Amino acid sequence: MLLAIDIGNTNIVFGVNNNGEWLNHWRVQTDLLKMADEYRVIFSSLLSDGKIYIADLNQIIISSVVPSLVHPFTEMLAKLLPDVGIISVGPDIYHKLPVKVLNPYQIGSDLVSNAVAAFKKFGKLTTIIDFGTALTFTTIGKDAEIRGVAIAPGLQTAVNALAGKTAQLPQIHLTPPPSVLGENTIHAIQSGVIFGFSGLVDSIIERTQNELEEKLTVVATGGLSSIIAPLTKSVKIIEPMLTLDGLYMINSEVTK
Template identity: 70%
Template sequence: MLLAIDIGNTNIVFGIYEDEQCISDWRIQTDQLKTADEYEVIFRSLLSAGKICRTEISGIILSSVVPTLLHPFREMLSGLFEKASINFVTPDIYDKLPVKVLNPFEIGTDLVANATAAYQKYGNNTMVIDFGTALTFTTIGNNSEILGVAIAPGLRTAVGALAGKTAQLPQIHLAPPPSVLGENTIHAIQSGIIFGYTGLVDSIVDRTETEMNKTLTIVATGGLSAVMVPLSKKVEIVEPMLTLDGLMQINSFL
């Protein structure tokens, strides 16, 4: 069995793969202050509750956009899975992947994992939209090349900034409001964020397709993809486990 781990700025997502299928997955909050011992307690508890035997895990693949957690996780994983081989997604391994990374030190490892999975499933001329802490658009062109990325603040990041920088606007639950004409403060913020970001998403896709003179396959992933995709005119496919699937596939090339 393979343990795939994606350390993001907001959440750490990890899952167990057997025969290239994810059989269990978990999501916990990212905390840069936690020690290796504290993360070990969490992993040990969740794996036990999921009835996953640690000795059956033969490989581990990890991607992280939080550099300060690399050492604690290396220490934790080495102690918890003594017999498992551990691979870290870094620019050093990109030349072994089916996608070509034109700027290896300028792209997040999670985006490389997304692109790897999307390319394996959907081929060239594919865009991955990841609705995470940042809203990212990763485009794969002809010849399996990652052509570039567009980045905007994620939806929750935008709401947090709005609430943090204003005296009277609250944190809200991100869901489509009944009308674009917000009749109260919560609906007004939901309208601006949800419908505003829908326009942002469709506009970035339109501009990318125009610049490339190609029709792209659009794949959405990330925590809020299920909220946003029904509103978009451009997004076709939702892949909630795309990043972990990509990590699993990357591990197979190492």
């Protein structure tokens, strides 16, 4: 069984896959101050709660966009699964993948994982929108070449900046307000962020489509995709497990 780990700036998502089926998956908050042993306790506990036996795990793959956590996780996994090798998604293995990465040192491993999954699932011109700490748009052609990326601040990042840089605007929950016309401060911020970002998504997709010769398939993923995607005109497909699916597919390519 495969343990796949996606280390992001806000959350760490990991899951256990057995022959293409996700048996369970978890999301924990990224904490740069946690030590390897602390993460080992968290992982061991969640795996146990999910009825996953550590001894059954015989493959590990990691994607990380947080360099400072690579060593703690490598140390943690060496203690948790000392006899299992680790595949780290990065430029060293991109030549083994079914997609073409033009600037391997300037693209996040999570975006490469998304591109692999989208190409394998759809096999045509696709833009993947990942609603994470950053809001990313990755476009891959039917020829498997990653055509380009657009990056904007993520929703929660924008909310945090607004609350942190103003004296009277509070933190909010990212849920759609009853109206675009906010009648109180909370609803006003929710309106600006949620409806504003849905418009941002549609605008980027429209501009992307205008630069391409074929019909574009649009796929959304990431923790906040279920909130924004239904409010857009352009997103028709939501794949919440896309990054982990990509890690599973990358592992299959590298180990075959």
